[in-house]
Amino acid sequence: MDFAVALDGPAASGKGTLAVRLGASFDLPVLDTGKLYRAVGVTLRASGGDPRDSGAAEAVARRLRLSALSELDLDGAEAGELASQVAVHAEVRAALFTLQREFGLQPGGAILDGRDIGTVILPEAPAKLFVTASPEARALRRWRQLAARDPSLPLEVVLADIRLRDQRDSGRAAAPLKAAPDAVLLDTTDMDIEQAFDAARRIVETARDRWRS
Numbered sequence: 001m002d003f004a005v006a007l008d009g010p011a012a013s014g015k016g017t018l019a020v021r022l023g024a025s026f027d028l029p030v031l032d033t034g035k036l037y038r039a040v041g042v043t044l045r046a047s048g049g050d051p052r053d054s055g056a057a058e059a060v061a062r063r064l065r066l067s068a069l070s071e072l073d074l075d076g077a078e079a080g081e082l083a084s085q086v087a088v089h090a091e092v093r094a095a096l097f098t099l100q101r102e103f104g105l106q107p108g109g110a111i112l113d114g115r116d117i118g119t120v121i122l123p124e125a126p127a128k129l130f131v132t133a134s135p136e137a138r139a140l141r142r143w144r145q146l147a148a149r150d151p152s153l154p155l156e157v158v159l160a161d162i163r164l165r166d167q168r169d170s171g172r173a174a175a176p177l178k179a180a181p182d183a184v185l186l187d188t189t190d191m192d193i194e195q196a197f198d199a200a201r202r203i204v205e206t207a208r209d210r211w212r213s
Helices: 015-026 034-046 054-063 066-070 077-086 090-104 117-121 135-146 155-171 193-212
Strands: 004-008 030-032 110-114 127-132 184-187
Touching: 004 015, 004 117, 004 193, 015 030, 015 110, 015 127, 015 193, 030 090, 034 054, 034 066, 034 077, 034 090, 054 090, 077 155, 090 110, 090 117, 110 117, 117 127, 127 193, 135 155, 184 193
Parallel strands: 004 110, 004 127, 030 110, 127 184
Antiparallel strands: none
16 A cells, blocks of 8 residues: 555544645645545534434435535534544444545545544555543643634533543544554644644654665
């Protein structure tokens, strides 16, 4: 396979921002796989469906195309919650598997960020990072993003949502959130974005040099 980078980690760990910046630095296309699940959840809810209905969620997932990611409003807490709900369905994950894997195996390489890239989607990826941070640090980051839309949103509500999503993502039977055995752990709790990016860049550069040799 061409050089691919797998970034996994919990919600609001910073992996999405790092993926975009790494993509620009290494001239690689980037896929935020969480947006696939957000798109499934948002599309299902818009049609009146229940995200807890695995059959209905699977049907939406099988029709999903990457172009939908730029056509739908996938920002905000509700989209994130819907994504977390549909992601527990093994049928949904199976339906989105090929879409993600084909992106990761494209000629020239790619960067994917999500929850199960290094463990399920691209276990053979030459570069694997597991990006994490404390729940409190992640909640503060997410709250700052969401407060632009809803200034009245309490930080405590965002922290509770982060903890719930962590529990749901780590405890699901289908592709639970966990670090691949050979992934490099990057804890960004006490890092600003520049420090985190510099650390991630060095990890990827080391993996690329090893892959080339």
